[in-house]
Amino acid sequence: MRFKPMEYISSLFRWIFSTVSVFCNKFTRPIFKWILRRTTGLCELQRICYCEPNGAPRILGVEDSLRKSKSNKIKTLLEFLDRAAVERRFSSEGSGKIVNNTVQTICSIKKIRPDVHQPFNRLFGECVSIIWGYYQLIHYIEDIKTTSYDATNxxxxxxxxxxxxxxxxxxxxxxxxxxxxxxxxxxxxxxxxxxxxxxxxxxxxxxxxxxxxxxxxxxxxxxxxxxxxxxxxxxxxxxxxxxxxxxxxxxxxxxxxxxxxxxxxxxxxxxxxxxxxxxxxxxxxxxxxxxxxxxxxxxxxxxxxxxxxxxxxxxxxxxxxxxxxxxxxxxx
Known part of the structure; x- marks a missing residue:
């Protein structure tokens, strides 16, 4: 097999860039979050809800922040929400209670005062409703897809x-x-x-x-x-x-x-x-x-x-x- 130095160098640079990116994301992200929390007085979820435009930029930002959290309490909360989506509990009757409890839990974990940050309660709640409503619908679509056409039906x-x-x-x-x-x-x-x-x-x-x-x-x-x-x-x-x-x-x-x-x-x-x-x-x-x-x-x-x-x-x-x-x- 012929040795190709340019391909080797290119592969080496890609590996170095990938490794540095992972390192920076793992170690610098928490530092930046801490600095921003200290300077703005707002947690990452608040900054996303207040600063990102309505729609996908805000909702994707909230979802990404929650999924990347290292907090065991938040991880437990996400497991509950994912399970609720599988069990289709985001209904017209049950969705409101789940979303309100989720907002209260996050406010407690992040030390956010609901009376002071009322817009956050609404904006974050809307994101939660849409995110896990999406996951719930995917499970429902999957059920329809796996239902075979029955000529006797x-x-x-x-x-x-x-x-x-x-x-x-x-x-x-x-x-x-x-x-x-x-x-x-x-x-x-x-x-x-x-x-x-x-x-x-x-x-x-x-x-x-x-x-x-x-x-x-x-x-x-x-x-x-x-x-x-x-x-x-x-x-x-x-x-x-x-x-x-x-x-x-x-x-x-x-x-x-x-x-x-x-x-x-x-x-x-x-x-x-x-x-x-x-x-x-x-x-x-x-x-x-x-x-x-x-x-x-x-x-x-x-x-x-x-x-x-x-x-x-x-x-x-x-x-x-x-x-x-x-x-x-x-x-x-």
């Missing part, structure tokens, strides 16, 4: 037929198992086999798009049936469910979700509605990219899909990111 079957009716209102489906399903982008005569990867979540997303954005979804469907540059509408839709799920699961979507929730008049954690709308945004934007690329065949799907994911992740990397569909919603 009347609700599942009803929802599948509604999908056809929303997309093909002028045309009646001849029978449940039919070659006609290919006209809306399924692979075979029975769509149930196409939901194996994403389970019920794939069907829920498609139905939400078709029901709540009727004109847009039918327009996208017509694009997918282009004689030269077409694609399989339903299959691509299920693939985009996987992308949406992945972006939420690996927390890339936090910027969008945190910014969106913080803009609401009544601040609360995200709901399944936010996930469905996020999916619809992806579908519309993917369709735009596909039409712009004018692929020669469906064989280019992998390339375009990878480019699309790269574009979306780049947008989400911006802490001010927020995805909005500038089209009317009919039944939301």
């Amino acid at each position: 009347q609700e599942h079957e009803k929802q599948l037929l509604e999908l056809w009716n929303h997309l093909m209102p002028e045309r009646k489906l001849e029978c449940r198992v039919s070659n006609s399903w290919k006209d809306i982008g399924f692979q075979g005569d029975d769509p149930k086999t196409d939901f194996r990867g994403m389970g019920k979540l794939g069907l829920d997303n498609l139905c939400f798009f078709a029901n709540n954005y009727k004109d847009v979804s039918r327009q996208v469907l017509s694009h997918s049936n282009h004689p030269q540059h077409g694609y399989s509408f339903a299959i691509v839709g299920i693939n985009l469910t996987h992308l949406a799920y992945t972006l939420w699961k690996d927390h890339s979507a936090k910027t969008h979700v945190y910014n969106l929730c913080s803009q609401q008049l009544s601040v609360a954690g995200p709901t399944l509605l936010h996930f469905h709308r996020f999916y619809c945004y992806l579908f519309v934007e993917f369709d735009k990219l596909w039409l712009a690329e004018k692929p020669a065949s469906i064989m280019e799907f992998g390339r375009i899909r990878n480019q699309f994911e790269k574009n979306i992740r780049l947008l989400l990397a911006n802490r001010n990111c927020i995805f909005k569909l500038n089209i009317p919603v009919e039944h939301v």
